[in-house]
Amino acid sequence: MSEAGRGPELPIGIVTVSDRASRGLYADRGGPAIAAYLARVLVTPWRPERRLVPDERPLIAEVLRELADDLRCPLVLVTGGTGPAPRDVTPEATADVCERLLPGFGEAMRAASLTEVPTAILSRQVAGTRGTTLIVDLPGKPSAIATCLDAIFAAVPYCIDLIGGPRLDTDPSVCKAFRPAA
Ligand SMILES: Nc1ncnc2c1ncn2[C@@H]1O[C@H](COP(=O)(O)OP(=O)(O)OP(=O)(O)O)[C@@H](O)[C@H]1O
Numbered sequence: 502m503s504e505a506g507r508g509p510e511l512p513i514g515i516v517t518v519s520d521r522a523s524r525g526l527y528a529d530r531g532g533p534a535i536a537a538y539l540a541r542v543l544v545t546p547w548r549p550e551r552r553l554v555p556d557e558r559p560l561i562a563e564v565l566r567e568l569a570d571d572l573r574c575p576l577v578l579v580t581g582g583t584g585p586a587p588r589d590v591t592p593e594a595t596a597d598v599c600e601r602l603l604p605g606f607g608e609a610m611r612a613a614s615l616t617e618v619p620t621a622i623l624s625r626q627v628a629g630t631r632g633t634t635l636i637v638d639l640p641g642k643p644s645a646i647a648t649c650l651d652a653i654f655a656a657v658p659y660c661i662d663l664i665g666g667p668r669l670d671t672d673p674s675v676c677k678a679f680r681p682a683a
């Protein structure tokens with residue numbers, strides 16, 4: 502067991518933002534899709550810290566702070582609530598808690614999604630850092646998750662190195678993490 506008594510694996514935050522899934526009106530398929538992606542791509546031992554919250558800015562921000570500050574997740578992936586509808590507030594909540602935004606993540610994910618659906622431009626998804634945590638928004642459609650993560654994951658381990666987080670290693674047959682030569 503680690504110091505925190507929660508096991509040696511790195512905690513990774515998986516947050517689904519959905520009014521209906523959080524009320525039990527449909528089963529959450531976004532969180533499981535993220536977990537399945539991480540299970541394929543990461544060789545570093547990790548464990549999911551799953552959260553399911555309604556589209557409420559303060560609640561989303563509170564969960565992101567908990568995962569970053571209390572659980573010290575190096576990576577938090579958030580799905581849902583990134584669009585232009587009035588209740589879509591995930592990008593605002595992410596920006597509320599991040600110290601710095603990384604616009605390249607959103608740009609790359611929208612560009613990849615745009616090869617699949619013209620409505621990709623409707624996602625306002627952002628990414629940013631809070632302490633040693635990288636937070637990345639993903640669209641709510643479960644099918645968007647692999648598309649978006651494929652577009653960015655090669656840069657995720659080095660980003661976490663640069664902010665002082667733990668080393669994450671990927672299975673190179675799934676995603677070759679890029680770390681510039683020293
Ligand atoms: N977590 C999820 N699990 C399963 N399907 C989802 C999930 N999130 C979104 N979807 C599907 O993608 C569609 C668009 O997602 P979006 O995030 O815009 O949902 P929404 O219309 O805002 O509703 P809600 O917040 O209640 O999920 C949804 O109508 C639903 O069919």
Ligand SMILES: Nc1nc2c(c(=O)[nH]1)N[C@H]1C(S)=C(S)[C@@H](COP(=O)(O)O)O[C@H]1N2
Nearest residue numbers: 581582583584614620621624640641642645
């Ligand atoms: N890859 C991918 N990206 C996508 C989509 C999709 O189906 N696949 N849906 C788009 C749509 S229709 C919307 S409204 C926005 C925001 O979705 P969200 O509010 O569920 O996060 O994501 C967009 N990005």
